[in-house]
Amino acid sequence: MKILVTGAAGFIGMTTSLKLLERGDEVVGIDNLNDYYDVTLKEARLRRLEPHARFRFVKLDVADRAGMAELFAAEKFDRVIHLAAQAGVRYSLKNPHAYVDSNLVGFMNILEGCRHGKVQHLAYASSSSVYGGNTRMPFSEHDSVDHPVSLYAATKKANELMAHTYSHLYGLPTTGLRFFTVYGPWGRPDMALFLFTKAILEGRPIDVYNHGRMQRDFTYVDDIAEGVVRVIDHVAAPNPDYRAETPDPGTSNVPFRVFNIGNHHPVPLMDFIACIEKALGRTADKNLLPLQDGDVPATYADVESLEQWTGFKPATSIETGIGRFVAWYRDYYRV
Secondary structure, three states: OEEEEEOOOOHHHHHHHHHHHHOOOEEEEEEOOOOOOOHHHHHHHHHHHOOOOOEEEEEOOOOOHHHHHHHHHHHOOOEEEEOOOOOOOOHHHHOHHHHHHHHHHHHHHHHHHHHHOOOOEEEEEEEHHHHOOOOOOOEOOOOOOOOOOOHHHHHHHHHHHHHHHHHHHHOOOEEEEEEOOEEOOOOOOOOHHHHHHHHHHOOOOEEEHHHHOOEEOOEEHHHHHHHHHHHHHOOOOOOOOOOOOOOOOOOOOOOEEEEEEOOOOOEEHHHHHHHHHHHHOOOOOEEEOOOOOOOOOEOOEOOHHHHHHHOOOOOOOHHHHHHHHHHHHHHHHOO
16 A cells, blocks of 8 residues: 555554555655654654655654645555654643644644545554543553543544544544553653653653652553554454444444554553563662652553554553663664
């Protein structure tokens, strides 16, 4: 298939693109290479993709309405994996307009491109952050998610609503993927694993929020990419059991689906830090702080729907995943 991957220079985008290329798909990757974090890391990711004959990179911002329309008209994609977004919960408190431009305007351009380009299936990145103030665990796609606690979460919820509208109006099959705390080699520098590893190796204290009383459903990046590829192969379809009088937020009577992709094994933050310390052979100096605005104390994914739909569920242990990240970090930064 000919597949568009947006955010191809990103952490999940690169890993997913490699999986598609390895199985024989043609991938057109786009990215705006913005400076939200180190651009040289994004360029290094792209260098892993460029040797593949079936990969082409186009530098393009999804918020560029004319550019996106031209791309879809010229390329005639079979399917689209939309991973480009302004990421980060805390940054959304500092620069909210960036989230509107990328996550709302950009997603609108993706939907329009898919509609006019007769794309067979759109899979797009949502986020576990949409669960916001929910406290019932594990988080289920079949629960309401109407109480976001950050603008980032609100934009991801909005993406799901926009996708449903296009599935309803134009019959566009769409699948939203709620990622749960993705980590692993080539990860983002603003994520906890990267920040902790860097600080410990440099002998600096690490900031531990909510005084360490946190837990996350950490999900290894290869598991995430495998889930994305499985989902793009299983085109969204109407749920024959859907009943409008008791609506199910995770499905519909149109070709719309939403799935969690998580490890289904939440890990206490202090255990996560202990794994990093063990992998590095060093002990962290911990700076205990209150919970940050927009953050939540716990995430835990119910992945039963994903497993039923695709036959796959993530399974990489935190010890294995952190070990692989630390090995990559030491090699990449030569420390």
